Amino acid sequence: MIVATGSGGPPVGNTALSGKTVLLGITGSIAAYKSLTLLRDLKAAGAEVRVVLTKTAARFVPALTLQVFSEHPVQTDLFESENEMAHIHLAQEADLVLIAPVTAHFMAKMVMGLNDDLLSSILLATTAPVIIAPAMDLGMWAHPATQDNVSILIKRGLKIIGPEVGRLASGKTGMGRFSEPENILKQVLNIFSETPPLMAGERVLVTAGPTEEAIDPVRFISNRSSGKMGYAIAETAKRWGARVVLISGPTALPEPEDVELIRVRSAKEMKIAVERFLPESSLVVMAAAVGDYRPRNVAPEKIKKIGTGYFIELEETEDILAERPTGPKGQVVVGFAAETQDVIENARRKLKKKRLDLIVANDITAEGAGFDVETNIVHLIDAKGKVTSPPKQLKQHIAEHLLKAALEIKQHRTNR
Incomplete structure (x- = not known):
């Protein structure tokens, strides 16, 4: 049994996200269990939350538990939904797409524009802001391929939260730890904040x-x-x-x-x-x-190699x-x-x-x-x-x- 524990999230009755629909995508990381706390906090802040679970994520957190927390059916398959255009409808109704946690594998899919499952198809169809929160072992995070993918996603306008330095599932300590749900929630709230941008007028x-x-x-x-x-x-x-x-x-x-x-x-x-x-x-x-x-002096012509060295x-x-x-x-x-x-x-x-x-x-x-x-x-x-x-x-x-x-x-x- 998986139980969502407190994270210092919003108090009951907070309506900062009232009227907003957040599509919460969960991919196959051991940190997927923390998405339950994040889901609870999003709901407590007034959001409608629709959950899309990848097949590997379903090995870490049960769809039924997420359905109870979200009060909506959990979508897991591109072809088994009652609505054959589910990826279009979910993409259009979302005010924000939040993928937490996101794996190195799924980030690579995002960079390539692949859409072989429901969540990746939604990402290609949505015009909503996208936030991702990576979670993986430190070696996977530091790999040049992962870092190149992160750079590309940032340039495309995605916001990336974390990862943080801490103890990992492998027992090692380093960068790759999933950001705390409380921190992710704060970033979501900032997306919908009506206050002027921090540097307006600068x-x-x-x-x-x-x-x-x-x-x-x-x-x-x-x-x-x-x-x-x-x-x-x-x-x-x-x-x-x-x-x-x-x-x-x-x-x-x-x-x-x-x-x-x-x-x-x-x-x-x-x-x-x-x-x-x-x-x-x-x-x-x-x-x-x-x-x-x-x-001190720039040669007007290309300096030729003459076998005696050259001093500048x-x-x-x-x-x-x-x-x-x-x-x-x-x-x-x-x-x-x-x-x-x-x-x-x-x-x-x-x-x-x-x-x-x-x-x-x-x-x-x-x-x-x-x-x-x-x-x-x-x-x-x-x-x-x-x-x-x-x-x-x-x-x-x-x-x-x-x-x-x-x-x-x-x-x-x-x-x-």
């Missing part, structure tokens, strides 16, 4: 990616930055209602929707672009990995942060410190030297952090010396932590 300037400094017409000096962190910040700020300008060095990332994208190559070009938009920005997030050096004299590039002009009153400036040793100490020095309000420090040698991965491990350090260290998370979630911290600084200044 003008946000973000830099991202590497810079390139020419050696000759063919070669250049650069670094390993993928731009993923900066793009995640820009996309999150836009989703939260801000007007966003993204100044990007060369990356392979697709252009974010509804964001003004300015493409540059060198540190000098980035400095010019930053100074153009700086005076009108209420929040500046300098996430780009700007090169520290460039060749380097000079320092512009320090965009340190040399920036004073911004408008109340402007908050956030910098990044990619370090390999003494991470927090070096970041604190950089914060003070470059007159920052907040700095995001990370050890680029740590597994799951740094360049060209979907996750990051960071320390947020403010001008008062406070250090906040969230666990390893998707860069999308790190972006949310960063922007909330910046908004808190702005709010504190407004209240003084």
Whole structure:
């Protein structure tokens, strides 16, 4: 017998989701039993909940139990429903599709657009917002295929909740644990909130990616930055209602929707672009990995190999942060410190030297952090010396932590 236990969910009588229909999809994870608590909390918040269960999920949680909790028949099969167009009707009546838990296998199906069962067919037919809450072992979550799929789903506009770091069914401890139902419920409530977006009225300037400094017409000096962190910040700020300008060095990332994208190559070009938009920005997030050096002289023709080696004299590039002009009153400036040793100490020095309000420090040698991965491990350090260290998370979630911290600084200044 499976019993749903308390999760600190909404009190009885809460009607925050009154009149809303949530389609709760459950896939074949050991965490499926927690969907009972989530279902109960959604109902307690006033939602009508329709449950769609995959065949493998039915091995973990009985359809009859879900039917009792939801007060509606549980749909499990594309071809056995009384309504032969069930996937269309369920897709159309849903105000939100929530898949919790979602497995690595099902996320791969979503990326490919496969629809060989009822739940995947609904996803292709619905126009409602989609939230997924992954749950799997840490190795499955960290696998490059899973991380690529997560990145694609985020770019398509899906919201991903978790996973969290904790003890897993395998007995290991790591990232892959299903988010608590209480946290998932909060995210659902945010979807339907009538309050203005968190960053409505803000003008946000973000830099991202590497810079390139020419050696000759063919070669250049650069670094390993993928731009993923900066793009995640820009996309999150836009989703939260801000007007966003993204100044990007060369990356392979697709252009974010509804964001003004300015493409540059060198540190000098980035400095010019930053100074153009700086005076009108209420929040500046300098996430780009700007090169520290460039060749003093650029060869006008391709340098030929002659067997004797070649020496390049380097000079320092512009320090965009340190040399920036004073911004408008109340402007908050956030910098990044990619370090390999003494991470927090070096970041604190950089914060003070470059007159920052907040700095995001990370050890680029740590597994799951740094360049060209979907996750990051960071320390947020403010001008008062406070250090906040969230666990390893998707860069999308790190972006949310960063922007909330910046908004808190702005709010504190407004209240003084």
